Amino acid sequence: MATEPLATEALLQVDLAAIVSNWRDLCARHGAAVAGVVKADGYGLGAPAVARALAGAGCRHFFVAQFSEGVALRAALGPVPAIAVLSGFPPGADPSGTLVPVLNGPADIAAWAAAGPPAAGCILHLDTGMERLGLSPAERATLVPGALDGLDLRFVMTHLACADEPAHPLNAAQPARFAEAAAAFPGIPRSLANSAGIFHGAAMASDLARPGCALYGINPTPGHDNPMRQVLRLLVPVLQLRHVPAGTPVGYGATWVAKRDSRVATIAAGYADGYLRALSSRGIGIVAGRPVPLVGRVSMDLITLDVTDAPDLRPGDRVEMIGPGQTPDEVAALAGTIGYEVLTGLGARYRRQYLPA
Ligand SMILES: *Cc1c(COP(=O)(O)O)cnc(C)c1O
Numbered sequence: 001m002a003t004e005p006l007a008t009e010a011l012l013q014v015d016l017a018a019i020v021s022n023w024r025d026l027c028a029r030h031g032a033a034v035a036g037v038v039k040a041d042g043y044g045l046g047a048p049a050v051a052r053a054l055a056g057a058g059c060r061h062f063f064v065a066q067f068s069e070g071v072a073l074r075a076a077l078g079p080v081p082a083i084a085v086l087s088g089f090p091p092g093a094d095p096s097g098t099l100v101p102v103l104n105g106p107a108d109i110a111a112w113a114a115a116g117p118p119a120a121g122c123i124l125h126l127d128t129g130m131e132r133l134g135l136s137p138a139e140r141a142t143l144v145p146g147a148l149d150g151l152d153l154r155f156v157m158t159h160l161a162c163a164d165e166p167a168h169p170l171n172a173a174q175p176a177r178f179a180e181a182a183a184a185f186p187g188i189p190r191s192l193a194n195s196a197g198i199f200h201g202a203a204m205a206s207d208l209a210r211p212g213c214a215l216y217g218i219n220p221t222p223g224h225d226n227p228m229r230q231v232l233r234l235l236v237p238v239l240q241l242r243h244v245p246a247g248t249p250v251g252y253g254a255t256w257v258a259k260r261d262s263r264v265a266t267i268a269a270g271y272a273d274g275y276l277r278a279l280s281s282r283g284i285g286i287v288a289g290r291p292v293p294l295v296g297r298v299s300m301d302l303i304t305l306d307v308t309d310a311p312d313l314r315p316g317d318r319v320e321m322i323g324p325g326q327t328p329d330e331v332a333a334l335a336g337t338i339g340y341e342v343l344t345g346l347g348a349r350y351r352r353q354y355l356p357a
Contacts (some may be wrong), residue, residue: 006316007237010269012350014045016053016357018229022215023054025227030198030209035061035191037212039069039086044274044346045216045232046354048076053357054215055081063210070099082154084123087133095119100154104133106142112151121152124185128158128177129170140181148185155191155208156182163196163204164222175204195220199227218339219329226329232343233323234350236267236285238315241307250304251296256281262308265292267319270301273347275321278335286325287313 027034036059042050047069051062055077062083064070070085074097077083084100088108093101095118102123103109112122127134135143158178162168175192182190189207195214197204199221211220219226244250244262258264267285271277275298283294283303287310295306303321307313322331328339335342 006239007318008239008268010234010236010267010273010350011318011353012346013233013235013353013355014049015229015231015233015355016049017355018217018231019045019050019215020053020057020357022217022228022231023057023059023211026195026198026209026211026214029201030193030205032205033061033208034198035059035063035208035210036215037063037194037210038073039063039065039212040344041069043212043216043340044343046352047073049354050215051077051081056357061208063212067093067099071097074098082120089118102133102157103151105135106139109143109147109151113147117150117152121154123155123157123191124148124151124153124188126156126158126178126181128174128181130159130161132159134158137177137181140184153185153188155189156185157191157208157210160192160194160197160204163194163200164220166200171200171203196222213340213343216343217328218343219327226327230324230327232328234269234321234346235318235323236269236303236321237318238265238313239268239302240266240315241313242266249296252299253297256296256304258306260308262306263311264295265305265307265313265319267303267305267321268301269321269347269350270299270303272300273349274342274345275303275347276335276337276342276345278337279331282334283321283331284326284334286320286323287317289325291326292319 036054038047038051041047065086070083089101100120104125125134162170191208192206193204193209195211214220217228217231244258244264249257277298280297284291285305292305292307296304328342332339332342
């Protein structure tokens with residue numbers, strides 16, 4: 001009798017219905033238009049699939065970071081939704097294209113004023129306290145009258161530095177500075193809140209919110225219950241199980257030594273798949289709803305787990321390393337980072353499965 005080959009590849013499941021549900025929830029909270037921020041390949045989950053699902057639900061505005069991301073997204077989405085490029089266009093980009101550059105400084109404005117407006121219009125970024133991109137107050141003051149005439153401005157925008165820390169004074173200062181700066185552009189719609197900003201309510205409402213992380217299930221209200229639905233599950237198969245007698249070390253550097261006679265599972269993912277090495281002897285896997293500890297170092301392609309207390313686990317079974325039982329935020333906290341980094345680091349080797357919207 002032939003035996004079935006055992007799974008050796010990790011599976012990354014992305015629940016598009018959960019992403020759409022999160023977007024609708026954000027629309028209801030914001031009470032005005034809500035874009036989808038799909039930079040960095042949709043925070044690691046796959047920009048084409050995510051954006052198609054959101055467009056199907058009625059999302060009409062997308063943001064990417066880089067021009068090449070915008071070109072790829074346009075091919076995936078077809079002609080209708082607006083796609084804005086947060087870092088602007090590279091020199092020589094074709095202005096007759098269908099992407100919208102964000103103008104982040106006087107040089108961007110001058111370049112488009114000389115070239116004529118891009119066919120799809122522009123967005124002007126006004127810095128109100130992030131000190132990263134966008135026109136500073138001093139730069140705004142030196143704009144000659146008419147510098148922006150004919151540039152076909154679609155939005156003015158700013159970006160919040162501390163929306164995930166509600167008590168931070170910048171949360172009062174930035175919307176006020178934005179209102180003042182945007183007043184110089186009467187009639188132009190405004191774009192303000194990121195995910196966390198939407199949860200500040202009316203104080204951070206605008207014509208277009210730009211959430212990213214909350215779409216993907218990251219908690220936009222740190223310190224409070226996560227209002228978003230979980231979106232992904234990373235299921236990693238067991239390649240082998242071995243008996244490890246008490247006193248025996250496991251893995252590179254022999255950093256973990258079994259305190260009791262143990263059963264150790266070796267599973268098929270590692271730091272090359274974005275499972276952070278900082279999780280060595282800190283991470284957990286979920287087996288049958290229960291946590292099992294990661295033991296020893298995370299290696300490039302493999303992770304070892306102490307599954308002594310999960311006696312039913314067999315080779316080929318899949319262990320949940322990220323998912324509802326252990327969210328990206330929780331994985332990030334164990335690794336000393338943020339959920340964004342866990343998501344955007346998700347590796348290219350996972351077999352990806354999209355659960356339909
Ligand atoms: C990344 C980004 C966003 C989305 O931020 P989240 O915190 O993920 O919601 C919005 N606006 C700009 C300018 C960004 O760079």
